[in-house]
Amino acid sequence: xxxxxxxxxxxxxxxxxxxxxxxxxxxxxxxxxxxxxxxxxxxxxxxxxxxxxxxxxxxxxxxxxxxxxxxxxxxxxxxxxxxxxxxxxxxxxxxxxxxxxxxxxxxxxxxxxxxxxxx
Ligand code: HEC
Ligand code: HEC
Ligand code: HEC
Ligand code: HEC
Numbered sequence: 195x196x197x198x199x200x201x202x203x204x205x206x207x208x209x210x211x212x213x214x215x216x217x218x219x220x221x222x223x224x225x226x227x228x229x230x231x232x233x234x235x236x237x238x239x240x241x242x243x244x245x246x247x248x249x250x251x252x253x254x255x256x257x258x259x260x261x262x263x264x265x266x267x268x269x270x271x272x273x274x275x276x277x278x279x280x281x282x283x284x285x286x287x288x289x290x291x292x293x294x295x296x297x298x299x300x301x302x303x304x305x306x307x308x309x310x311x312x313x
Contacts, residue, residue, distance in 0.1 A: 229246060230246045231246060232244060232245050232247065232248070233246055237286070239311045240312070240313060241311065241312075241313035242310050242311055242313070243312070244293075260292060270288055270289070274288040293310070
């Protein structure tokens with residue numbers, strides 16, 4: 195047998211839990227996506243738009259195809275600096291040979307200067 199009072203306490207508790215839940219949910223905003231959707235490279239040759247998520251989703255590439263180092267470093271500049279040498283290509287050389295190289299190998303994707311530097 196539930197008394198009127200017990201019922202009121204139960205309802206009070208349920209409402210309290212619900213409100214607490216909503217506040218907690220709202221105060222923890224979801225984390226920003228780890229992987230970029232698209233990237234715009236500003237450079238002397240003209241801006242390049244790179245569809246990062248498209249290259250993964252639509253063209254079925256693995257992270258390691260481009261992030262060829264396997265240590266969780268995703269920024270190429272961590273290793274490929276502005277000027278390179280025989281053992282380490284510069285950032286621009288690394289990009290040109292990786293981006294263009296794959297497009298040439300696949301026979302698809304832009305290889306002409308102004309089809310990448312299109313903006
Ligand atoms: C087709 C090549 C390619 C593929 C495939 C790819 N990425 Fe990238 N990703 C890049 C390039 C290029 C950059 C820009 C790096 C820079 O500016 O130095 C980048 C940037 C990133 C960044 C931001 C790094 C930063 O410091 O801002 C993250 C994180 C990342 N990629 C994660 C991933 C993950 C995870 C995968 C696999 C699910 C993946 N990428 C697949 C080419 C690729
Ligand atoms: C943790 C360090 C590191 C990061 C980060 C890194 N690289 Fe490299 N990369 C190297 C080293 C070391 C070499 C030279 C040795 C080799 O060929 O593996 C190299 C070589 C290359 C080469 C020449 C490969 C060949 O076969 O001649 C390309 C192209 C390249 N990197 C592109 C990239 C791009 C594009 C990114 C970012 C998406 C990137 N790298 C991120 C360390 C790195
Ligand atoms: C490992 C292979 C691979 C690498 C590396 C790669 N791409 Fe691509 N890319 C492709 C393929 C496959 C397509 C699809 C071509 C088609 O379907 O017409 C493509 C298409 C494109 C397109 C046109 C369509 C779109 O999605 O915008 C651009 C621009 C492009 N790539 C830029 C880049 C740039 C910039 C880089 C280097 C940061 C890069 N790609 C690296 C494989 C690659
Ligand atoms: C597949 C796409 C692609 C093609 C084709 C391409 N580029 Fe690039 N280019 C890039 C990307 C990506 C970068 C790197 C941007 C960055 O480092 O932020 C770049 C960088 C550059 C830079 C700046 C270099 C620096 O040291 O700052 C110049 C200049 C340039 N490209 C000229 C050219 C010329 C000329 C051609 C034709 C012979 C060409 N590019 C073809 C994608 C491309």
